[in-house]
Amino acid sequence: MKIVVCVKRVGVLVDDPEFVDDDRAVDTDYLDYEPNEWDLYALEAALRLRDDAGDGEVVVVTVGDDEAEEVLVRCLAMGADRAVRIWTDDLAGADALVVAAVLADVARREQPDLVLCGAQSADAAQAATGTGLAALLAFPCVAIVTSIELAPQERTAVVHRELEGGLVEVCEVDLPAVLTIQTGIDEPRYVTLRAVQQAEDAEIELVEPDELAEPGFRVRRLLVPRSERAEMMDGPSSVAAKIVELVRGAAA
Amino acid sequence: MPGVLIVAEHLQGELRDVTAELVSAGRQLSEQGGGRVVLAVLARDPDALAEAGRLDGVDEVVRVPVAEQEFNAEIVTAALAALIEAREPAVVLAGFTVNGMGFGAALALRAGLGFATDVVGCALERGQVVALRRFYGGKVEAELEFPQRNRVLLLLRPTIWPAAAPGGAAEVTTFDGAAPPPSVRTRHREFVAPPAGDVDITLADVVLAIGRGVGERDNIPRFASLADTLGATLAASRPLIDAGWMPAERQVGQSGKTVKPEVYLAFGVSGAVQHLAGMKASKTIVAVNSDPDAAIFDVADYGAVADVFAVAEELEKLL
Numbered sequence: 078m079k080i081v082v083c084v085k086r087v088g089v090l091v092d093d094p095e096f097v098d099d100d101r102a103v104d105t106d107y108l109d110y111e112p113n114e115w116d117l118y119a120l121e122a123a124l125r126l127r128d129d130a131g132d133g134e135v136v137v138v139t140v141g142d143d144e145a146e147e148v149l150v151r152c153l154a155m156g157a158d159r160a161v162r163i164w165t166d167d168l169a170g171a172d173a174l175v176v177a178a179v180l181a182d183v184a185r186r187e188q189p190d191l192v193l194c195g196a197q198s199a200d201a202a203q204a205a206t207g208t209g210l211a212a213l214l215a216f217p218c219v220a221i222v223t224s225i226e227l228a229p230q231e232r233t234a235v236v237h238r239e240l241e242g243g244l245v246e247v248c249e250v251d252l253p254a255v256l257t258i259q260t261g262i263d264e265p266r267y268v269t270l271r272a273v274q275q276a277e278d279a280e281i282e283l284v285e286p287d288e289l290a291e292p293g294f295r296v297r298r299l300l301v302p303r304s305e306r307a308e309m310m311d312g313p314s315s316v317a318a319k320i321v322e323l324v325r326g327a328a329a
Numbered sequence: 330m331p332g333v334l335i336v337a338e339h340l341q342g343e344l345r346d347v348t349a350e351l352v353s354a355g356r357q358l359s360e361q362g363g364g365r366v367v368l369a370v371l372a373r374d375p376d377a378l379a380e381a382g383r384l385d386g387v388d389e390v391v392r393v394p395v396a397e398q399e400f401n402a403e404i405v406t407a408a409l410a411a412l413i414e415a416r417e418p419a420v421v422l423a424g425f426t427v428n429g430m431g432f433g434a435a436l437a438l439r440a441g442l443g444f445a446t447d448v449v450g451c452a453l454e455r456g457q458v459v460a461l462r463r464f465y466g467g468k469v470e471a472e473l474e475f476p477q478r479n480r481v482l483l484l485l486r487p488t489i490w491p492a493a494a495p496g497g498a499a500e501v502t503t504f505d506g507a508a509p510p511p512s513v514r515t516r517h518r519e520f521v522a523p524p525a526g527d528v529d530i531t532l533a534d535v536v537l538a539i540g541r542g543v544g545e546r547d548n549i550p551r552f553a554s555l556a557d558t559l560g561a562t563l564a565a566s567r568p569l570i571d572a573g574w575m576p577a578e579r580q581v582g583q584s585g586k587t588v589k590p591e592v593y594l595a596f597g598v599s600g601a602v603q604h605l606a607g608m609k610a611s612k613t614i615v616a617v618n619s620d621p622d623a624a625i626f627d628v629a630d631y632g633a634v635a636d637v638f639a640v641a642e643e644l645e646k647l648l
């Protein structure tokens with residue numbers, strides 16, 4: 078059982094941002110970074126499938142600059158067998174279609190039985206990379222998966238696809254397939270500092286694509302949205318008083 | 330005539346609400362010079378759904394008979410690619426829903442479409458499509474353009490556009506050119522409804538919803554008893570359900586319950602779009618969050634940049 082898991086180092090905005098590149102990109106000084114939550118669930122699911130199968134390999138792949146290696150290291154510490162990083166400077170700000178295309182080149186070479194992606198990334202939330210990747214690989218795809226049961230002899234999997242309102246569609250999919258993983262599937266395992274330190278010595282393969290696909294869109298301009306904000310109470314005691322007033326009003 | 334093609338979303342024999350919202354977005358584009366509004370209904374037996382799809386603002390409902398009644402990503406992608414090739418619409422609209430996530434990017438690649446998801450606004454400017462979406466948990470808005478694309482697929486966020494009314498006069502046609510995909514490798518088995526549970530949070534007049542801001546499992550009893558004293562029903566965002574800290578029936582949001590109480594108290598909830606989908610229609614919303622830029626403040630009536638435990642303490646004193 079060979080499983081490719083696509084992971085991303087996502088930016089978290091820590092302050093009112095400044096924009097660069099003619100207001101087309103966020104100044105990275107305003108970002109903190111962390112592994113994408115959905116991808117950690119995808120990796121956990123992959124590790125369990127590999128371990129239940131008794132043998133196999135989990136390969137983690139990211140598209141990111143050299144700092145993104147910290148996410149790969151985390152994945153190796155969790156138990157991934159191998160890590161690949163795809164990068165060229167032109168990939169900065171790439172959208173889901175561009176990312177899917179460079180991931181497809183690596184996935185094709187790996188010939189996996191299964192490709193797992195997070196359902197979405199926390200920063201861009203396009204929910205598109207996995208579905209696009211499947212199309213490029215000509216694999217079937219099931220998006221927003223909350224349970225996977227493999228039948229390796231039949232080369233199929235029975236998966237739960239979670240729809241709106243928590244309705245679950247149970248469906249069967251032929252392998253190889255791409256699944257996009259929803260949080261909650263299996264709680265990602267805890268990694269010890271020691272495991273991370275050990276993983277830091279592992280070799281990470283670098284793939285440098287020379288041509289990129291057409292993006293789905295181009296950012297014309299970024300702005301900080303000015304929506305109608307809440308009336309702000311100042312401090313815990315005034316908001317508590319407001320809550321009591323509203324709750325008493327609702328009961329009356 | 331370029332035109333706007335809308336992909337009707339349906340489930341178990343009913344059009345889903347998002348379909349009528351897509352129609353009003355499509356109508357707006359049409360009024361900006363977008364051409365006819367055509368609603369495509371893909372199903373094994375599309376007749377009844379097509380009839381329901383004759384909403385105000387739709388010029389034509391096209392029935393697209395396909396092998397499966399319910400959504401199947403491969404079948405839908407192949408049929409829509411054929412329909413787009415035949416009709417050459419300038420804009421294709423579908424919902425940013427679990428189904429939309431399942432075929433959107435595949436269709437865009439297959440049909441060579443410009444593509445954006447979770448779109449919250451769109452317009453035609455001098456014949457060119459411009460779309461709005463947000464990044465970084467709603468904190469940055471982006472205007473998107475689609476240079477060098479003749480056709481654009483937009484997946485629109487549900488609950489932004491008003492629903493088109495029923496009772497339009499659309500003509501109903503049939504598209505027979507939807508060749509099946511070479512192989513269908515995903516097979517529907519069954520739908521399983523979420524377990525009912527012992528509380529129905531949708532009935533509550535006051536909901537106290539807690540999010541990841543409550544920190545740890547051990548803090549939940551404190552908010553449970555606070556809810557009790559307030560006469561509120563305790564609910565939560567998805568991460569608390571994922572972690573097994575709260576039962577699924579207490580989850581508010583797109584993949585949980587939609588609630589519309591008199592008062593919704595959001596404690597330590599960031600306001601992700603999927604959470605907002607389940608509570609933004611509440612009558613009065615109060616948000617407590619330590620991050621002054623949290624998106625939850627965009628939908629709240631009252632807010633406080635504060636620590637949830639400090640507010641809990643004040644409430645405990647008052648009650």
Ligand SMILES: Cc1cc2nc3c(=O)[nH]c(=O)nc-3n(C[C@H](O)[C@H](O)[C@H](O)COP(=O)(O)OP(=O)(O)OC[C@H]3O[C@@H](n4cnc5c(N)ncnc54)[C@H](O)[C@@H]3O)c2cc1C
Nearest residue numbers: 540541542566567582583584585597599603619620636637
């Ligand atoms: C297909 C799909 C469906 C989904 N369905 C749902 C759904 O139904 N419901 C749902 O909720 N989510 C859903 N999600 C997940 C959603 O995207 C978010 O991940 C989730 O809502 C975040 O929950 P949260 O706000 O509790 O956590 P976070 O986003 O981590 O926010 C925690 C907040 O707490 C604040 N905070 C931290 N400590 C304190 C403190 N001491 N005092 C005050 N504030 C504090 C922080 O500033 C932050 O704003 C879905 C996602 C997908 C992809």
